[in-house]
Amino acid sequence: MGQRTTVATTFGSAVRESVGSSLAAVDAELARRYPGDAGTRQPVHTVYVPADVFTAGTVREWGDRALAALDEHAPDAEAFAAVLGLPGELAGPVHERVRAKLEREPVEDLRIDFEDGYGPRPDAEEDAAAARAARLVAEAYADGTAAPYMGVRVKCMEAAVRDRGIRTLDVFLTGLMEAGGLPGGLVLTLPKVSYPEQVVAMARLAGEFETAHGLAEGRIRFEIQIETTQAILGADGRATVARLIDAGAGRVTGLHYGTFDYSAACGVGAAHQAPDHPVADHAKAVMQVAAAGTGVRLSDGSTNVLPVGTTARVHEAWRLHHGLVRRSLARAYYQGWDMHPGHLPTRYAAVYAYYREGLERAAARLVAYTERAGGDVLDEPATARALSGHLLRGLDCGAVGTAEVTGLTGLDRAALERLAGRPAGRGF
Structure with a gap:
């Protein structure tokens, strides 16, 4: 007892050091x-609102309209669950949390759109709209009415609209600086990216703005929308998405799939353009592999089937949207686009049911891992990270409560963040 066992080895320290030296560049690159x-x-979704209709009351208006849709078309938990096919044990908790979410925080991520949803306008009109957007966003963060994440989608880097997009970005960011600085939840979206050089250009603009205003390098980051076939497969036959991420030099935060532009570019007819079409699945699979491990998040696209009209039509659109959101979640796309206030009830219903229905099982597996208690599944550290991340996402969006998770796992948020590999305290 207590004696150290001596084992025989062959490789000397010089060999180990030589191997380490030979792989130093690879270590740094990884x-x-x-x-x-x-x-x-x-965020679980992104809401796009044309710049000319965005107002200081947009976030609250979307929540109120979503609540009104629930009141009219599914006034209680049982009715809502019946429309969506939710199991009885989830009907009450999901309905209660959806309504609370719509009252408290109806929109998690809002993008003021200066691209397709806004269209071409006289320069003076778009200048004024960009300045107004900056003022309203700054005021919303100041008075506590902002969505957690807000920003703009400007026109793309293609020649015909490049100068206009750059100017709108400049007016918006400069307006925010004049109003007190860039908010922590600022998100910028670059659409219709086809070549890495366009991402390089956007990164250059971000760097130039930082230098001009004395901001820290890397403060301004942005999302890329995958809407062109060239973003998936280049003219040379090589996959392109990883090159787009790399071109951003650490500034790319997300990849958003553009359902309708990408489908149309592939020749898909209007009636079949949807997030579950095979061309969409192919594009998103490429995006997923390219982004894995990079810290770049993924977002699915949207459906253009709106829940409006008669109750029967609203229910049909709700079932479609709910099913698409569930499908995305199962494929590890934890974010998507919502195009209408009527999509909010089914967005949150799908998300909340997804996190709640597997809560006890996920918690039990995590407890077994942390206590090495065994069970019918032998989990790896990577799976423990995924389980912890799953619970944290449920906490972030309001699907589950902190006391609920701690009661099931014995772990507080800080412990979950450590297991998930998150820097502590950065959940929001």
Whole structure:
């Protein structure tokens, strides 16, 4: 007892040091390209609102309209569950949490759109709209009415609209600086990216703005929308998405699939353009592999089937949207687009049911892992990270409560963040 066992070895320290030296560049490259998840909250959706209709009351208006849709078309938990096919044990908790969410925080991520939803306008009109957007966003963060994440989608880097997009970005960011600085929840979206050089250009603009205003390098980051076939497969036959991420030099935060532009580019007819079409699945699979480990988040696209009209039509649209959201979640797309206030009830219903229905099982597996208690599933550290991340996403969006998770796992949020590999305290 207590005696140290001597074992025989062959490799000397010089060999180990030589191997380490030979792989130093690879170690650095892995750390640069694959830093892992940022550890911050990822919104469950993005709402796009044309710049000319965005107002100081847009977030609250979307919540009120969503609540009104529930009141009219599914006034209680049982009715809502019946429409969506939710099991009885989830009907009450999901309905209660959906209504609370719509009252408290109806929109998690809002993008003021200066691209397709806004269209071409006279320069003076778009200048004024961009300045107004900056003022309203700054005021919303100041008075506490902002969505957790807000920003703009400007026109793309293609020649015909490039100057206009750059100017709108400049007016918006400069307006925010004049109003007190860039808010923590700022998100910028670059659409219709086809070539890495366009991402390089956007990164250059971000760097130039930082230098001009004395901001820290890397403060301004942005999302890329995958809407062109060239973003998936280049003219040379090589996959392109990883090159787009790399071109951003650490500034790319997300990849958003553009359902309708990408489907149309592939020749898909209007009636079949949807997030579950095979061309969509192919594009998103490529995006997923390219982004894995990079810290770049993924977002699915949207459906253009709106829940409006008679109750029967609303129920049909709700079932479609709910099914699409569930499908995305199962495929590890934890974010998507919502195009209408009537989509909010089914967005949150799908998300909340997804996290609640597997809560006890996920918690039990995590307890077994942390206590090495065994069970019918032998989990790896990577699975423990995924289980912890799953619970944290449920906490972030309001699907589950802190006391509920701690009661089931014995772990507080800080412990979950450590297991998930998140920097502590960066959930929001």
